[in-house]
Amino acid sequence: MKNKEQFCTRLNCFFCIMKEPNSSIRTATITNYLKSIPFVEDEELVLVISELWTNAMTQPDNQELPSLGIFECMANLLKKSLHDKAWLLKNQNIYIPYYAAHIIGSYTMNKVESAVRAIDSGVIPLLLELLRGKMSWVEQRVAVRALGHLASYEKTFKAIQVYENEVVKLSMHLASSCLETVYTLFVGVEKRLRYQSDLLTRGIGGVEMENRKAEEWASQLQCWSIHLLNCFAIKERSLDLICRGRGEFLNDLCGMWGGLVNHASPGGIGLIRILCYSKVGRKRISECSYVVENVCKLSISSDDWQYMGIDCLVLLLKDFDTRYDVIEIATSYLVDLVELRSLGNRSDIGESITMTLLLKEFKHQNSKIKDPNVRIRLEEIRDLKIERRKVEQVMSREKLEEKRILAKLLKEQGNQKFMIGDIDEAILKYSEGLELCPSRYRNDRVVLHSNKAQCNLLLRDPDSAISNATRALCLCEPPNSHANSLWIRSKAFDMKGMAKESLMDCILFINACTKSKTHDRVKIPYFAVQMISKQMDSMWLFRAAQLKELNNHQTAGMMNIQMKDTSYMRGLSTIVEEPNCCGKDGSERKKVERAKGGKKLNEM
Structure with a gap:
């Protein structure tokens, strides 16, 4: 019959047990089944564990399975996997350690009660x-995730703290080395472990999808390792270990700032900010x-974690013992x-920065500042934010408007100088306009x-271009939304080899372009697509590992190795690229890219 219900004839079928309508029977049966799972010798065992994993992923806050012994079950499976190699390699049991650790991490993600049960x-x-790497990087990823959740709660942190020295060392090592490990053992090889490929893509998508997922998982492995370190650092534990030596690990953190692959995590800058407290x-x-230099670069970028860079610098500048170690570079x-x-x-971020840089209690200590340019910059801030404000507050509306009109006239004069190629004179006119134009x-x-x-x-002069573009982006509402300044700064960052900063600005520039359009199909300027492609190649998560491996091969005499194709990770496939030449002679492109003496300003 078409609607006839199909009944399972298997004894103690897990999937039937989970559908049992009688709650008391269901509870007792699930409890007994979970106790028996580690002793099951069945080819379908991995299907049961996979179903348990699905439940943990989709219902992490559901307390039924944690209360019925899921953690004891997973612990027994992990123990068997780690100590019985013959069993691990039998059937499809190789998948089980990954699923077991993932289930532990999912159920302890939000519930302290589950975390306590897992510890017990x-x-x-x-x-x-x-x-420690008893299996592979795939299992390390879910293990560090689970340990990070367990270390997040006050009630369970002490259980992790027992292993503090080792956990911190392992997390530091993983954070620093995991990208190279994943590239060397997976992305950079042709013959990959089948079970790892299956876990990454569930058998769908082929090599390109595997590479994308490997990039995502490697970033997660790194960010979760940093999160585990955060759990110790926020309690001021193991700070000497994290900051040991000449700051080698702190330097490594500068390359671990979350980013395009892992938007949700601040990565290294999150740990640096915790340390700054x-x-x-x-x-x-x-x-x-x-x-300090990298924190400063972040503070002026359009990165989502820009505010963290600013926080770090403010904290360093407010401390009498560190202020004069960083003030010269931070002020610039x-x-x-x-x-x-x-x-x-x-x-009021600007106000906070101003007050920090001009703290009265440090005024008598300014003799410690060796660079006269820094003193000049501090005076510039005082003039702009304090003295100028005082003058403008007592100025009549008519007088303010008069100054504004004069500033606009100077801007027009600057535009004229720009169009005839007298760039130096144009800069002087714009500077005079800024001196006259009221702050409001x-x-x-x-x-x-x-x-x-x-x-x-x-x-x-990329440094000056970055400085002025940054000031423009701070003045606009909302911040970092002025399209022309974003594009200028993206090119300036590119000139300085600051790929990530250039990429972030270029992405926001494209966003600004799309928001200004009303029709459905948005055409992105070809030059912006080129910049995105260039910087995405430079920022590929595995770029450093790839170059290191290539150098090793070349050292060994393999000089003809070609670079691995990374076109798959350039992304932005939804962008409709504008043709390189919009007219027969490329006139539209030339208007955008005209050289000195004929370049058009968008702000005329």
């Missing part, structure tokens, strides 16, 4: 075995000029952010800074 079930020593952490970070970046009003859900007229100041940045770029 003895999962920590078994997860540590996976973390402690006296020991601030001291060690202030001694690492490479770290923060001076461009003092007119920033808000960032995300944070307000932020949109006018955006245009002046942006035009000035364009001139800096034409003069091959």
Whole structure:
């Protein structure tokens, strides 16, 4: 019959047990079944574990299975996997350690009650075995995830703390080496372990999909390792170990900032900010000029974690013991952010930066600043944010409007100088306009800074271009939304080899272009697509590992090895590219890319 219900004839079928309508029978049967799972010698065992994994993934807050012994079951399966190699290689049992550790991590993700049950079930020593690399990077990924969840709760942190020294060392090593490991053992090889490929893609998508998922998983492995370190650092545990030596690991963190592959995690900058909340952490970070430099670069970028970079610098500058170790480099970046009003859900960021840089209690200590340019920049901030504000507050509306009109006239004069190729004179006019233009007229100041940045770029002065474009982006509402300034700064970052910063600006530039269009099919300028492609290649997660392997091969005499094709990770496949030449002679492209002396300003 068409609607006749099909009955399972198998005894103790797990899938039938899960459908049992009688709650008391269901509870008792599931409890007994979970106890018996580790002793099952069945080819379909992995199907049962896979179903349990699906339940854990889709219903992580459901307490039924955790209360009925799921953690004891998974602990027994892990123990058997780690100590019985013959069983592990039988049937499809090779998949089980991954599923078991993942189930533990999913059920402990949000519920402290489940975390306590997992600890009581003895999962920590078994997860540590996976973390040590007893199997492979695939199992390390889910083990560090589970340990990170267990370490997140006060009630269960002490159980992890017993293994503190080893856990911290293993997490640091994983965070620093996992990308190279995944590339060397998976992405960079032709013959891959079948079970790993299946776990990554469920058998769908082929090599290209495997590579995409491997990139995602490697990033997660790195970010979860950092999260586990965060759990110790936030309690000011193992700070000397994390900051040991000459800051080698701190330097490594600068290349682990989440990013395009893992949007949800701040990665290394999150740990650096946590360290900056402690006296020991601030001291060690202030001694690492490479770290401070990278935090400064983040603070002026359009990265989602820009505010974390600013937080770190403010914390370092407020500490008397670290202020003068970082103030010279920090001031050169923060001076461009003092007119920033808000960032995300944070307000008065520019005011906070100004107050930090001009702290009265440190005024008598300014003699410690060796670089006279830094003193000049501090005076510039004082003039812009304090003295100028005082003057403008007592100025009549008519007088303010008069100054605004004069600033606009200077901008027009600057535009004329620009169009005839007198770039230096154009810069002077824009600068005079900025001196005259009242602070309250932020949109006018955006245009002046942006035009000035364009001139800096034409003069091959990327530092000045970045500075002026950053000031324009701080003045616009919302911040980092002015399309022309984003594109200028993206090119300036590119000139300095700052691929990530250039990429982020270019992506926001494209977003700004699409928001300004009303029709469905949006055409993105070809030059922006080129920049995206270039920087995505440079920012590929496995680029460093790939280059290292190529260098090793070349050293061994294999000089003709070709670079691995990374076109699959360039992304942005939904972009409709604008043709290279819009007219027969490429006139439209030339209007955008005209050389010095004839380049058109968008802000005319």
